[in-house]
Amino acid sequence: MPHLSKSRPYHHGDLRASLLAAAEQTLREKGVGSLSLRELAREVGVSHAAPGRHFKDKQALLNALALAGYDRLGRLLEAADDAELPLEPRLAALARAYLGFAVDNAELLELMYARKHEPGASEQMVAAVERTVGSLARVIADAQRRGEVVAGDPEDLNLVAGAALHGVAAFAAGGMLTPEAALAGVDTLVHHLLHGLKPR
Amino acid sequence: MPHLSKSRPYHHGDLRASLLAAAEQTLREKGVGSLSLRELAREVGVSHAAPGRHFKDKQALLNALALAGYDRLGRLLEAADDAELPLEPRLAALARAYLGFAVDNAELLELMYARKHEPGASEQMVAAVERTVGSLARVIADAQRRGEVVAGDPEDLNLVAGAALHGVAAFAAGGMLTPEAALAGVDTLVHHLLHGLKPR
DNA sequence: ACCTGAACACCGTTCAAGT
DNA sequence: ACCTGAACACCGTTCAAGT
Numbered sequence: 001m002p003h004l005s006k007s008r009p010y011h012h013g014d015l016r017a018s019l020l021a022a023a024e025q026t027l028r029e030k031g032v033g034s035l036s037l038r039e040l041a042r043e044v045g046v047s048h049a050a051p052g053r054h055f056k057d058k059q060a061l062l063n064a065l066a067l068a069g070y071d072r073l074g075r076l077l078e079a080a081d082d083a084e085l086p087l088e089p090r091l092a093a094l095a096r097a098y099l100g101f102a103v104d105n106a107e108l109l110e111l112m113y114a115r116k117h118e119p120g121a122s123e124q125m126v127a128a129v130e131r132t133v134g135s136l137a138r139v140i141a142d143a144q145r146r147g148e149v150v151a152g153d154p155e156d157l158n159l160v161a162g163a164a165l166h167g168v169a170a171f172a173a174g175g176m177l178t179p180e181a182a183l184a185g186v187d188t189l190v191h192h193l194l195h196g197l198k199p200r
Numbered sequence: 201m202p203h204l205s206k207s208r209p210y211h212h213g214d215l216r217a218s219l220l221a222a223a224e225q226t227l228r229e230k231g232v233g234s235l236s237l238r239e240l241a242r243e244v245g246v247s248h249a250a251p252g253r254h255f256k257d258k259q260a261l262l263n264a265l266a267l268a269g270y271d272r273l274g275r276l277l278e279a280a281d282d283a284e285l286p287l288e289p290r291l292a293a294l295a296r297a298y299l300g301f302a303v304d305n306a307e308l309l310e311l312m313y314a315r316k317h318e319p320g321a322s323e324q325m326v327a328a329v330e331r332t333v334g335s336l337a338r339v340i341a342d343a344q345r346r347g348e349v350v351a352g353d354p355e356d357l358n359l360v361a362g363a364a365l366h367g368v369a370a371f372a373a374g375g376m377l378t379p380e381a382a383l384a385g386v387d388t389l390v391h392h393l394l395h396g397l398k399p400r
Numbered sequence: 401a402c403c404t405g406a407a408c409a410c411c412g413t414t415c416a417a418g419t
Numbered sequence: 420a421c422c423t424g425a426a427c428a429c430c431g432t433t434c435a436a437g438t
Contacts, residue, residue, distance in 0.1 A: 163370075163371060163389070195398060237430085
């Protein structure tokens with residue numbers, strides 16, 4: 001599918017965005033392993049050296065991809081959060097949103113996660129991660145204020161809830177859980193998380 | 201550091217094992233990204249084509265690495281499990297063992313996890329994963345039998361506990377949690393998991 | 401049975417030169 | 420300011436040939 005029918009302009013217009021879009025598609029369809037800058041350049045119809053103008057590195061492109069992912073996930077979680085809801089359904093809604101993202105963007109999530117906060121963690125990235133984590137923290141903090149959650153260091157509570165959520169998302173993204181099983185399990189997961197595994 | 205001082209024998213002896221050992225060291229020191237078959241061959245002192253005799257693929261080597269990882273983790277968990285203990289300390293011990301492994305083998309764990317059960321999941325791999333998961337399942341099943349854990353589908357309970365454990369391990373391996381913070385948080389994590397986030 | 405050497409088709413990255 | 424083309428130093432994989 002050559003983009004060359006007429007006379008493709010020398011300047012692409014928005015090469016950076018095109019590269020990111022193509023990269024995300026490849027990521028989704030073929031995985032990180034099959035992501036090559038040269039191939040991307042070919043798909044977008046530019047020389048193999050052109051990407052270098054917009055991303056100093058292959059890693060830089062991956063970071064940009066991860067950053068965009070955190071942005072989307074952050075917005076998604078904020079949209080899914082309804083502060084009016086009681087704790088249990090509120091948390092379940094958040095969990096469902098996160099799980100949905102994990103299922104729909106498994107490869108991207110892996111990438112986002114791998115970019116942890118390595119040496120190259122830009123402020124932007126840190127901010128995007130904070131935003132994502134913030135949604136959960138808000139739910140817990142609100143609930144704690146309302147007495148719906150035990151007293152104690154909020155960090156500890158965030159850790160338990162965050163770990164459980166991240167764990168299922170990872171299972172779902174990794175294919176150890178079918179998407180259906182994951183989504184079906186959300187309610188009981190949240191229930192057990194709130195009520196504990198021990199009998200009351 | 202040439203291994204060639206005298207006359208290195210034409211046959212290496214145990215090339216497969218040497219390659220795996222070198223690979224694990226590189227993995228630990230420089231990450232998966234810097235793992236190349238050719239470099240491995242150089243380190244071990246054989247031609248770049250030699251690894252091909254023992255691993256049909258680079259992926260095959262990675263799978264072997266992951267398999268060995270699951271084996272070690274499985275044994276580690278079994279060793280850490282003490283059926284005499286009451287539920288809470290028993291689970292905490294398991295969690296500590298898993299976390300320790302995650303901290304000491306962060307890159308390997310990522311690899312193990314990425315090898316999920318993709319198309320190429322050998323029976324060996326599946327068995328190794330089952331073994332790892334089995335330790336947790338046993339704890340939950342025992343506790344349920346003793347009435348220390350709520351009734352209900354054991355799968356659901358395993359999922360919550362497994363997700364929480366995997367979550368912290370992933371946080372620790374990914375560097376979002378310092379090793380100290382992770383280990384320090386184990387007890388309260390297990391406590392919250394068992395007693396629930398809601399007040400009783 | 402196990403390993404080598406050469407060959408092939410790819411990479412990422414850099415840099416002068418073009419538009 | 421943005422892109423190209425050639426060049427460099429790497430890859431993984433294959434396959435005849437050597438031991």
